[in-house]
Amino acid sequence: MSSDGMVEMMTEDQCWHAVQERARAADGSFVFAVRTTRVYCRPSCPSRRPLRANVEFFPLPEAAERAGYRACRRCRPRDLSAGDPTVDRVRRACRLIERALEEGEGGAPSLAELAEQLDTSPFHLQRLFKRHLGISPRDYADAWRLGRVKRMLRAGDGVAGALYEAGYGSASRLYERADTQLGMTPATYKKGGKGAEIAFTVVASPFGRLLIATTRRGICAISLGESDEALEAALRAEYPAAMVRREDARLRPAVTAVLAHLAGTEPDLALPLDLRATGFEWQVWQALRRIPRGRTASYQEIAAAIGRPKAVRAVANACAHNRVALAIPCHRAVRSDGGIGGYRWGAERKQKLLAAEKAVPAGRRG
Numbered sequence: 001m002s003s004d005g006m007v008e009m010m011t012e013d014q015c016w017h018a019v020q021e022r023a024r025a026a027d028g029s030f031v032f033a034v035r036t037t038r039v040y041c042r043p044s045c046p047s048r049r050p051l052r053a054n055v056e057f058f059p060l061p062e063a064a065e066r067a068g069y070r071a072c073r074r075c076r077p078r079d080l081s082a083g084d085p086t087v088d089r090v091r092r093a094c095r096l097i098e099r100a101l102e103e104g105e106g107g108a109p110s111l112a113e114l115a116e117q118l119d120t121s122p123f124h125l126q127r128l129f130k131r132h133l134g135i136s137p138r139d140y141a142d143a144w145r146l147g148r149v150k151r152m153l154r155a156g157d158g159v160a161g162a163l164y165e166a167g168y169g170s171a172s173r174l175y176e177r178a179d180t181q182l183g184m185t186p187a188t189y190k191k192g193g194k195g196a197e198i199a200f201t202v203v204a205s206p207f208g209r210l211l212i213a214t215t216r217r218g219i220c221a222i223s224l225g226e227s228d229e230a231l232e233a234a235l236r237a238e239y240p241a242a243m244v245r246r247e248d249a250r251l252r253p254a255v256t257a258v259l260a261h262l263a264g265t266e267p268d269l270a271l272p273l274d275l276r277a278t279g280f281e282w283q284v285w286q287a288l289r290r291i292p293r294g295r296t297a298s299y300q301e302i303a304a305a306i307g308r309p310k311a312v313r314a315v316a317n318a319c320a321h322n323r324v325a326l327a328i329p330c331h332r333a334v335r336s337d338g339g340i341g342g343y344r345w346g347a348e349r350k351q352k353l354l355a356a357e358k359a360v361p362a363g364r365r366g
Contacts, residue, residue, distance in 0.1 A: 012057060012341075012342040012347065013347070015030055015032065015043075015057045016032075016052055016055065018043045019032050019043050019049065019055070020049060022043065022044045022045070022046065023043050023044060024043075024044040026043040026044070027042045027043055027044050028042075029043070030043070030057050030058060030059055031043075031057070031058050031060070031061055031064050031077045032055050032056070032057050032058075033055065033056050033057075033058060033064045033067070033069040034050045034054050034055060035054045035055070035056065035234050035237070036050065036054050036230075036233050036234050036237050037050075037237070038068060038069055038070060038237060038238075039069060039070055039071070039072050040058065040061065040064040040065075040069040040070070040071060040072065040077060041072040041074075041075050041077055042072075042075045042076075042077040044075065045072055045074060045075035045077075046074065046075070047072065047074055047075070051230065052346070053225055053226070053230070053345065053346055054230070054234065056320050056342075056344065057342075058317070059087075059313070060087065060090070060091070061077050061078045062090075062091070062094050062140070063317065066140070067317070067320075067321055086128050086131075089118055089120065089125070089128060090128050090129055092118060093114050093118060093125060093129070093137060094140060094144075096109060096114060096117060096118075097109065097114070097137060097140060097141045097144060098144055101141065101144060107141075108137075108138070108141035111125065111126060111136075111137055111138070114137055125137065127310075130310060130311060130314070131310065131313070196215065196242040196243065197215065197216060197242070197243045198213050198214070198215055198220065198235070198242050198243065198244045198245075199213065199214055199245060199246070199247035199250050199251060200212065200213035200214075200221070200232070200235060200244065200245075200246055200247070200251070201246060201247065201248045201250075201251040201252075201255060202228045202231055202232065202246075203255050203259075205224070205258075205259060205262060206262055206263075206356070207224055207262070207349050207352060207353060207356075208224050208225055208226055208345075208349065209224070209225050209226060209227065209228055209231060210222070210223070210224055210255075210258065210259075211223040211224075211225070211228075211231040211232070211235065212251050212254050212255060212258060213235055213244075214250075214251060214254065214274070215274045217272070217274040218271065218272035218273045218274035219254065219271045219272065219273050219274065219324055219327060220273075220274045220275065220323065220324075221235055221323050221324060222258065222323075222324040222325045222326055222327055223235070223323075223325060223345065224325050224345040224346075224349055225345065254271060257269060257271060258271075258326060258327075261326060262326070262356070264293075264356075264357075267293060269326055269327050271327050273324060273327060273328075275323060275324065280308075280311075280314060280318065281318040281321060283306045283308075284302060284306060284314075284315050284318035284319065285318065285322060285328045285330075287302050287305045287306050288302070288319070288322075288328050288329050288330055288332060288333060289328060289329065290305075291329060291332040291333075293329075293357050294357045294358045295332065296332045296333070296334045296354065297332060297333060297334070298333070298334055298335060298336040299312045299313075299315045299316050299319070299333055299334075299335065299336070299341070300312050300336045301336075302315050302333060303315045315333070316333070316341070316342070319333050319342075319344075320342065320344055322344065325344070325345055330343070330344070331343055331350045331353045331354060332354070332357075340354075
């Protein structure tokens, strides 16, 4: 693994090949996560292989966990070492942060305290975190703390107990993050989304089956795939206790808008969105929405556009976490070497989308 991580050296096709072959040599180079089960594994995991459309790749277990996945209990991907000393240093820092938060004595260690324990400088440690995880140690502590709340809520703990056990000094600190990081209040999340209402529909499109789902606040999912069943299963996996029901008539206006956008007659897909995201992800997504139809931008260019020129990997991860295809046009993000890059709904579909957008007359583009 280079200092930039094995996933950037390996293409997604190579990672997928390693997963299909259960290649032990790839263990520690990356982990793969399955959207329908919300579990991540090492490449050699003996479990049944998922559909490629449901898989995404991460350079570190911590990155998968930050995206909401949990470690496979069968292959224990967290026990792996990637072999790169810089990655090992980041992982050791993560363990120190987690241990401090679990013990609950004074909260997470400061950047200076972490650097001292790891025999490095605060500047270098901060840079390593940004390179390998796309966030700072402080951001990691924040995400881990929130993740602990989510685990406790799912286990049946009360909101107040989970809040203070995870180290939140006040209820307001947790609730101010609920809309962007939980997508609902902690009380609703505790119930697996119980009480949340999600309407969806699935229709034919030029690029396969198209699922659109909405809450009362806006569109929460636009997905492309081959199977109605797989698309619906992925939607339900996020909130198993939510009231998810098919409502074709209710979503007809949104379907009309999306199909018109695909045909090039609706340049701007200005739909109200209801998405869970970090502040960094929103920055990336806004930059994606500024890329004109028929054009592309490299992950490096997008990173520079948001003032984070070194956060190329984090930009790619933000694209992978986009849940609303087309409304946030992550298919317009490509690699600097001219390669098409990955796509949540399949690289071949991404290539067809880009070709279709370039084929639309300039006067009809956004």
